[in-house]
Every structure is written in structure tokens, then in C-alpha cells.
Amino acid sequence: MKLKDKVAVVTGGAKGIGAEIAKAFALEGAKVVAVDMGEMTYAQENVEFYRLNITDTEGCKTFFDDMIAKFGKIDILVNNAGITRDAMTRKMTDEMWDAVINVNLKGIFNLVRYIGPQMETNNYGSIINISSVVGVFGNIGQANYAATKAGVIGLTKTWAKEFARKGAPVRVNAIAPGYVMTDILKTVPQELLDQFAALTMLKRLGQPEEIAKVALFLASDDASYITGQTIQADGGMRL
Numbered sequence: 001m002k003l004k005d006k007v008a009v010v011t012g013g014a015k016g017i018g019a020e021i022a023k024a025f026a027l028e029g030a031k032v033v034a035v036d037m038g039e040m041t042y043a044q045e046n047v048e049f050y051r052l053n054i055t056d057t058e059g060c061k062t063f064f065d066d067m068i069a070k071f072g073k074i075d076i077l078v079n080n081a082g083i084t085r086d087a088m089t090r091k092m093t094d095e096m097w098d099a100v101i102n103v104n105l106k107g108i109f110n111l112v113r114y115i116g117p118q119m120e121t122n123n124y125g126s127i128i129n130i131s132s133v134v135g136v137f138g139n140i141g142q143a144n145y146a147a148t149k150a151g152v153i154g155l156t157k158t159w160a161k162e163f164a165r166k167g168a169p170v171r172v173n174a175i176a177p178g179y180v181m182t183d184i185l186k187t188v189p190q191e192l193l194d195q196f197a198a199l200t201m202l203k204r205l206g207q208p209e210e211i212a213k214v215a216l217f218l219a220s221d222d223a224s225y226i227t228g229q230t231i232q233a234d235g236g237m238r239l
């Protein structure tokens with residue numbers, strides 16, 4: 001029971017990678033709140049659903065207040081909710097640019113501005129931001145997404161410094177997954193997915209459970225001396 005008595009928030013926790021993270025945390029003893037604007041796709045003991053669009057600034061403050069009223073603290077935050085709106089730069093609209101920046105960057109800021117300081121005061125915390133290999137390598141047709149996922153790495157390093165500056169053991173790390181089989185890849189043609197698999201040393205795409213195991217490690221005290229880092233869980237990918 002690596003997360004016994006811990007309170008964890010997982011954004012985008014209704015499906016995909018976030019769902020596997022929420023389930024893995026609950027199985028290790030955490031009380032988990034799966035935050036999502038979409039419908040919950042599973043039922044799991046000790047995982048409760050909270051409907052929230054993380055771009056809603058006021059809604060995020062209300063969510064934080066509700067969490068503190070109910071649990072008294074948040075020990076672990078996984079900023080996993082994210083979207084893509086892909087197009088070549090010359091075809092990318094303002095709407096596509098703004099939507100991705102709003103969810104993938106502003107949405108994270110909306111929660112961390114409250115939860116980070118609470119962890120500092122509570123003298124305990126682990127924040128895990130889900131970046132992407134695209135933020136590390138860049139990718140054709142994903143200027144908006146790549147910018148946000150590189151930005152997530154900058155946020156990770158900044159918050160690792162900021163929330164620990166008075167000596168509180170608040171750790172902030174990122175995971176940069178490679179291509180993982182979830183709905184987010186629904187619009188990517190199979191031929192391209194095969195090419196991505198071929199670009200990995202392991203010659204396959206990832207499964208959401210494999211990202212959840214990394215998140216569990218970073219969330220737990222097993223990673224007590226790891227902060228400000230980005231772990232690439234990508235099967236050895238070169239984009």
C-alpha cells in the first residue's frame with residue numbers, strides 16, 4: 001500500500017491514461033478524485049468522479065475549496081487532462097491554437113496555483129505533469145501541442161523550485177509518454193501509428209497501464225529524492 005491515506009487528484013481521470021493512473025493509485029490505498037469534463041468510463045472503489053472543465057478558472061477554485069472541505073488536504077496531483085487540435089502551422093486556426101494552450105497549460109496553472117501552495121503549507125506533496133515526447137522532440141502538424149508539452153516541462157522545473165524553496169518536501173516531476181493506445185490517437189491513421197511503433201527501440205506503442213506505473217512511482221515515497229525531472233516513457237523513441 002504505497003499510497004495509504006493519501007488524497008490524490010487526477011485530471012482527465014475518466015478515461016485513457018488518467019483512468020489507469022486513478023485505478024493504480026486507488027489499488028495502492030489512495031482516495032482518488034478523477035476530475036474530468038467528460039463522462040466516467042469505469043467504476044472503481046476509492047475513485048470518485050468530479051465534473052470540471054479545467055479551463056474554468058472559477059470552477060477550479062470551487063473544486064479546490066470542495067476538496068479541502070471534504071478531505072482537508074491534497075497530497076498528490078496528476079495534471080493529465082490534455083487535448084490535441086492538429087494541423088500544419090499554415091492551416092492552424094486561432095481556435096485550434098487557443099484551445100490547446102488553454103487546456104494543456106492554463107488548465108494546469110488553474111489548479112496548481114491553489115494546490116501547490118496548499119502542499120507547501122501541508123509540508124507534503126507530489127505533483128506529476130503529463131508532458132509528451134512531442135514536447136521534447138517537436139512534431140510535424142502539432143505546433144500548438146508541442147509548445148504546450150514543452151511548456152509543461154518548464155512548469156515542472158519551475159514549480160519544483162518554487163514549492164520547495166522553504167524546504168517543504170513537495171516534489172514536482174513530469175512524464176513524457178511516447179505514443180500510447182488511447183482515444184487521443186483515434187484520428188491518427190494506422191499507417192502512421194505503425195511508423196511511430198517502428199521508431200521505438202521496443203518496436204511497439206505503449207499501453208496506458210505502463211504510464212500509470214511510472215506515475216505511481218513518482219507519486220509514492222519510492223521517488224522521495226526525485227524532483228524537477230522528466231521521465232520519458234516512450235519505448236526508446238526517436239521522433
Ligand SMILES: NC(=O)c1ccc[n+]([C@@H]2O[C@H](COP(=O)([O-])OP(=O)(O)OC[C@H]3O[C@@H](n4cnc5c(N)ncnc54)[C@H](O)[C@@H]3O)[C@@H](O)[C@H]2O)c1
Binds near residue numbers: 082083
Ligand atoms: N495517448 C498518447 O499517445 C499520449 C502521448 C503523450 C502524452 N499524452 C498525454 O497524456 C494525457 C492523457 O491523454 P490520453 O491519451 O489518455 O487522452 P484521452 O483523450 O483518452 O483522455 C483525456 C481525458 O482528458 C479529459 N479532458 C480533456 N480536456 C479537459 C478539460 N478541459 N477539463 C477536464 N478534462 C478534460 C477528457 O475528457 C478525457 O477524459 C494528455 O495530456 C495527453 O496529451 C498522451
